[in-house]
Amino acid sequence: MYKINKENLSALFSLIAEANELYVPVSINGAVNFAAWDEDVQVDLDTLKTVKSPKDAFFPQSETLYSCKRNGKKLSITPEELSSKDFVVFGMKACDVKGLAVLDKVFLVDPVDSYYKARREHGIIVSLACSQPEEACFCNVFGIDASSPEGDVQVYMIGDELFWNAVTQKGEKLTEQVKSLLADTDEAKVEEEKASIKAIVERLPYSNLSLDGWGEDAVLLDKFNSPIWEELYKPCLACGTCTFVCPTCQCYDIKDYNTGNGVQRYRCWDSCMYSDFTMMAHGNNRTSQMQRYRQRFMHKLVYYPQNNDGMYSCVGCGRCVDKCPTGLNIVKVIKAFEKGGNK
Amino acid sequence: MQRLIDRAKELLADGTVVRVLGWKKGDLGFNPEPAYFETAEALDSDFIYDGFCGANLSKYMIEASKKDGKTLVFLKPCDTYSFNQLIKEHRVDREKAYIIGVGCKGKLDIEKIKAMGVKGILSVEGASMDSECETLTVKTLYGDKEVSYNEAMLERCHVCKGKEHQIADEVMLESRDTKDAERFAEVEKIEAMSPLEKFEFFKKELSKCIRCNACRNVCPACSCRKCVFDSTKFDEATKANVDSFEEKMFHIIRAFHVAGRCTDCGECSRVCPQGIPLHLFNRKFIKDIDTFYGEFQAGEDTETKGPLTNFTFDDVEPSIVTERG
């Protein structure tokens, strides 16, 4: 266990940035999102949750896959190079890190997504414990411990100091790079902090949310055909806010962009809330908003767990709770089914 | 609030309406959702109307107009402009709506309260319509905090269009005029910048855009059945957020398409997850329309021609933009 005074954070960041690309939570006109670090950005480690989750660093909202270019009668095709430089994502929360585990089960199984795999291999996660969890948090419901986030290095911000604990080999390597700035310390303060975080988590409004009737044991057709969906979806605007701020949503679309003398094939996040989601030649397989709304939650709470040994594809970060324009969210869905006898 | 519930129950019971469109209590005390109520029991247990009911219900009336029977809808003064505009565009059916113009004392923005550094909010007291609406007591996981009601209000309420309902079958509850800022002050501030400053300002704001389409989907003026940005036949139909161009295109075109029809209800800015001040686009068009073609407020009535579907022989030439310096 090491520590560093908060005053030296920017020195720490520039040292990390010497050997790696560095992503930190950055505040732009009041909105905090992960972005590349440089000396001019306004780093914000106090805001608990970034608007977009840091999944962007591993699975960017838009990325080019390859470019085609026409030169006279010649056509050249250039695939995008895979990520080959180590990068550090500093300040991911326990839920965000777990979100990557959810993405791993999608992108790292056959057929492996090489773009994602390269980023996972080169990405070093410095996770930050949540000293002040907030009202919309319910990560404990999914067995996530906000006081001890996974990742390559665990970091705690306590008072004026930042405590640094390397967990994995990657984390050790990063620690070596910045050791000149770190001082040895014991774990007493961190243990105290962990206990304090756990005590707060117990008092969170959603901490007792029950997942009974969902997951691996859910009766799929009962849930699917439930009349409750018809009640729930109506205020939904069919925007993509919930999907785009979610750390586990993994659907994407692949499109071509005509650059005038060539084509860039890119992929970008897609949202199951959109009317053109999974549009095919024969049309769309989900024609009403109720069906789209149901899909999102069935995927997170039933389909995904049933395909992945019971692992939910929700990590309880509460971003959808915070951001839905009409106050809908996954918690309301879970509660509505509980009230309706989980049918 | 009880008066609203009682009146809604009466209208349901005597068959005037078959459903009620209002707001339903959220599970956190500050996240109500728009909802339909069809029974007295549902109204009793779930209906709410307080400072957090900012959602403009006019747009839901497009769907409600397609249903059988009349719908009772609660509209705040600023929402009634949107409803009028929708009537003008034949998107809602006046005959299918029973409108209760409901009073408004300014609507609250939970994001603003959070931005004051209030964390872990469990409940907010002082947001009900019966309260003085001066101070909010915010109970949080980390102790109680007091917040000024006015400072926690949505941006749009600071430039309130007034207490009058533009259309209603009856009006209930007191309103409060919360205007304490000039509507075009922010626009003028930007106009005074140099071109590069303007460009950097908007680039910074739009770089936050995640193309979630919340602004479009919540907008009562954006009522096209199929948006051009959703068309698969067109290569601008992207969900990509490429900060080189896509966001600019989307926001300029969206603002242009609602120009002359936008009532400045402020829903776009309210719902933006990234807090982009989208009203600055719409208000610029409104300001220009006022300057070039005479003052115009969309939604004031259901008859007047909109400024972009109208002209005069001696309108200003586009070169005014360069000439005015």
Next chain:
Amino acid sequence: MSMNNEFRPKIVAFCCNWCSYAGADLAGSSRLQYPADVKIIRVPCSCRVNPMFILRAFEKGADGVIMCGCHPGDCHYSTGNYYARRRMTLLFSMLEYLGIENGRTRVEWVSAAEGVKFSTTMNEFVDKIRSLGENVRLGDLRCKD
């Protein structure tokens, strides 16, 4: 691509079928010169020009966009250009508000008899765009190479 490094702007000119396109024709048959940098797109009426057309032209690499139509009062469809006039006024004002250089867009009314006006307008406009330089702020970087 020109051989020297002189900046050759890409100019898109939307011309209405009835007046301005005929004006361009007259300029041609009268052997009046205007730069080859101007690419004309014929539209049925200036009113057909959707703001998106203008933005798209910029996106795909145009450095300047000009719209020409019949003089107010002379529209083949009576009133089309009046609506176009309002639209373009608002659009140009918005572009200025967003920090796009003044002068990258222009509207000019050119009748079928005004070959000379067409050619002088185009010469002027190309000069203006040359002085403004390449359009960076409204272009899509993906179209740059």
